[in-house]
Amino acid sequence: MFDKIVIVGVGLIGGSFALALKQAGAARTVVGMGRSPGVLARAQELGIIDAVAQSPQEAMQGADLVLIAAPVAQTGPILATLLPWLEPHTILTDAGSTKSDVVAAARAVLGGRIAQFVPGHPIAGRESNGPDAALAGLYRGKKTVITALPENPAASVERVALAWRLCGAIIHRLTPEEHDKVFAAVSHLPHLLAYALVDDIAAKPHADLLFQYAASGFRDFTRIAGSSPEMWRDISMANRDALLVELDAYLAQLTKLRAMLAASDAAALEGVYANAQRARRNWIETIEAAEPRPAQESGN
Template identity: 80%
Template sequence: MLNKIVIVGVGLIGGSFALGLKAAGAVRRVVGIGREPQAMARALELGIVDEVAASYEEALQGASLVLLAAPVAQTGPILAALLPHLGARTVVTDAGSTKSDVVAAAREVLGERIHQFVPGHPIAGSESNGPDAALATLYRGKKAVLTPLPENADDAVELVAGAWRACGALIHMLSPEDHDRVFAAVSHLPHLLAYALVDDIAAKPHADLLFQYAASGFRDFTRIAGSSPEMWRDISLANQAALLTELDAYLAQLTTLRAHLAASDGAALEAVYANAQRARREWIEAIEAGSPPPPPNQEPE
């Protein structure tokens, strides 16, 4: 049971964390703090938080855990603002989609108190934003990746892991560097592609006609282009090197496909499509076998 947690940025990610802990009976009090008064008032109205703090000094008094659920570029400024009021036993974690930059910012700001910061990243979300998008069940059966630092005490890491488990998440561990390489390929590149495709269609002179006939395939492929532009701008720049590597590899793949198409090489095109279909099917089967959601009406462990 966490006595008090502080959520910095009570939107989809932070709000779902709070609701998940409340649903599990794992927290006594949730305090929210953020830069948008209307969003914070809505989080209070929805019962996501029990209190909205006017300052970090007010918010951090007696806090067991602090979750930073804000765009990754804000990590340094937020940590600098809360550091003067950070209790010696309070653990800070984050939910950022990049880790190397977050760790670098935390080291620069926290200095010798870096042991109080346990980096994390829940692998769940949607294209919706804000407190109204928060769900108590968002993390059930989903992965939460922690990237612990050498300075972190075991009990600090377990405090963060235990909070995510209470929300129903499955804990995985990676180094910050491995995390960023992995997610450049399977998360950051897909977002870049989805934004690029929608932007390209929208810029065409007959965009209205094209969107009129765009159906489920287009909707599914571009769903993540509805995500926060500010957040994904920060993620793209923060993971620039790894994302450029993946983008270059994808451009090479597109060049190969273009050559197959230009040569009317149906067999080569079909081979690529078949390999992709097989790989996707195996991935779906692995997810269903390895990350099953909890049975209905059963609390996560």
């Protein structure tokens, strides 16, 4: 049970965390902080938070747990605002999609109090944003990665893990560096590739004709290009080095496929396609076996 939880950023991610803990009966009071008074008022109206903090001092007084759910580049400045009022028993955590940069910013700001910051990343989301998109069930059956620091007391890491488990999440542990390499490959690169394709098509003189014939395969392939450009700019910059490694590997792969195509090497191309289809099918079967709700597959 948490006596007082502070959510910095009461949108989809922070709001869903608050709703889930309330539904689990695990949060006595939830206080919101954020950039926009309108968003905070809306979150209170929706019952996501019980009160809007009038100052960082008021927010931090007696707080058990503080979740920072904001674009990753804002983590350092937010921690700097909270630090003067940080009580010794308070645990800080975050929900950022990158971890090495967040940890570096936290170390720079918190210094000797870094032990109080337990970094995390819930692997869940929706295309819509803001408090109206928040759902108590958003994290149910999803992974939350905790990238604990050597300085974190085991009890603090366990408290953060408990909060996410109460949201229905399954806890995984990685180092911040492992985390960033993994997500560069399976999340950050696909986002960049999807944005790149839509921008490429939109820039063509006959873009209107092309979009007219784009069907559900294109819709799914580019769905992640509907995500927030500001958020993904921050993620791309924060995880630049790992993303460049993955992008270069993918460019090499595309260059290899281009050569197969130019040489009309149908067998080689089919080999790549078949290997990908097989790997994807194995993956889908694994997640279908592991996750409570079935993987949805539909359309062309």
